[in-house]
Amino acid sequence: MPATQVKPYEAQTYNLQLDGISAEQLETHYALYKGYVTNTNTLNDKLSELREAGKVGTPEYNEIRRRLAFEYDGIRLHEYYFENMIGNGGAAPTSGKLAEALKEYFGSVDAWVADFKATGAMRGIGWAVLYQDPITGRLQNFWITDHENGHPAGFTPILVMDVWEHAYVGDYKATERGKYIEAFFRNINWKVVESRLK
Known part of the structure; x- marks a missing residue:
């Protein structure tokens, strides 16, 4: 990996069994999340290639840089989302x-x-x-x-x-x-x- 290349992001694995959200719905949602991971890695690789080629600041570089925030935040928001769920979590706490x-x-x-x-x-x-x-x-x-x-x-x-x-x-x-x-x-x-x- 060149010095300027970003380490690839790895998709997390979730095994949720939820009340009112089906396994099929979750599988579709996981696939979408994995798409954000793939896109983030692809964009990071492309940015590395453009840096190596001395093309920082070009229109192509700038548009990829703009798109990266959407894809990366798609990863993180989904990870927060999946991690803050558990089957039958119960009512909101009244103490603590x-x-x-x-x-x-x-x-x-x-x-x-x-x-x-x-x-x-x-x-x-x-x-x-x-x-x-x-x-x-x-x-x-x-x-x-x-x-x-x-x-x-x-x-x-x-x-x-x-x-x-x-x-x-x-x-x-x-x-x-x-x-x-x-x-x-x-x-x-x-x-x-x-x-x-x-």
């Missing part, structure tokens, strides 16, 4: 570090749940993400449309929910996002989510 933080910034756990679900139900494709501000510790829900746009700089993702249609149209109609969101909430791995808090 996460519950106390949600109460502090949303007034109650139920108020946060309602806000997060409403964020995920917004029209359009994207992600609903609960973030923690690294400076203040504040928790906030954000809507992220494209993978690389809208992330608050330096914030830590605490809970990530994919609401692009590829996450649920195998199990639900495009108009049934609310049913998918309810299924997602039945499968949240609250221990993993709480472990992301600083």
Whole structure:
């Protein structure tokens, strides 16, 4: 591997068995995630080739550089998403570090749940993400449309929910996002989510 080439990224393996999200739906979603890994590696290789050829700053180089953020964030957001799920995760916690933080910034756990679900139900494709501000510790829900746009700089993702249609149209109609969101909430791995808090 040339000195300027980036080490290839390796797709993670997930073996989830979820309530309300079928194995077939998950297999389709995993395949899409692996596509982001493949595309990221391909783009990194192409950037290395262009650097070696002295073509940094060319239109081709610049467009590949722009595309890389979309593909790479597609990897990371999916990994957060798959990692923050477990079959039959149970209800949102009412005590502990996460519950106390949600109460502090949303007034109650139920108020946060309602806000997060409403964020995920917004029209359009994207992600609903609960973030923690690294400076203040504040928790906030954000809507992220494209993978690389809208992330608050330096914030830590605490809970990530994919609401692009590829996450649920195998199990639900495009108009049934609310049913998918309810299924997602039945499968949240609250221990993993709480472990992301600083």
